[in-house]
Amino acid sequence: MFQQTFSALGLVIAASALCLGGSAMAQSAGETEYMNACAACHxxxxxxxxxxxxxxxxxxxxxxxxxxxxxxxxxxxxxxxIIDGRSGIRGHGYPMPVWGQRFKEALSVEIGPYASEIVTRGRILALAQHLESIQAQ
Structure with missing residues (x-):
């Protein structure tokens, strides 16, 4: 139980760092998320x-x-x-996965619904920040 709580706390702290912390870390995390979740199609x-x-x-x-x-x-x-997809705003015609739900489901069993929501929001924010960083000038 302690191990699970400690693991969950670590993920929450990491997500908070993404949301509040340095942009270099968020950009690196966002680029990683992009390569894992988006690059195959985009x-x-x-x-x-x-x-x-x-x-x-x-x-x-x-x-x-x-x-x-x-x-x-x-x-x-x-x-x-659009990335999250859980609010009714869906990406380019619907075949795009609902990443908010996918990210959360993957973690909910391990760290619980509240911590998994925080981590999910951090991942989506990092991904959005990465997309902002690749805009054509």
């Missing part, structure tokens, strides 16, 4: 040319153009909600 550079893109039934957006398509502003909250 491509390593975010341009929509990942190895699974040709199998998709919808056109994948160029994620480096999000700011350009929003009058030069990166719509952070919208991006977070």
């Amino acid at each position: 491509g390593e550079n975010g341009t929509g040319d990942g190895p699974l893109a040709e199998l998709m039934t919808v056109e994948l957006p160029d994620l480096t153009q999000i700011s350009a398509q929003n009058d030069g502003e990166f719509p952070m909250l919208d991006v977070i909600q």
Whole structure:
């Protein structure tokens, strides 16, 4: 029990560091999340040319153009909600996974529902920050 609590506490602290801490750590974590969860479809550079893109039934957006398509502003909250997918705002036509649910389910049994929600939000924020960092200039 102590081991589980200690493990959960470590994950909560790590998630908090992502949300509150240095941007270099968040960017590194976000890039890792991107490569693990998004690059297969959206491509390593975010341009929509990942190895699974040709199998998709919808056109994948160029994620480096999000700011350009929003009058030069990166719509952070919208991006977070699209990645999360649990709030009813879904990404590009629906085949995109509901990452909020996937991230949370993967951790809920191990660390519980509250800690897993905190970690999930940290992962999604780090991912959104990474997307903001790859916007075309």
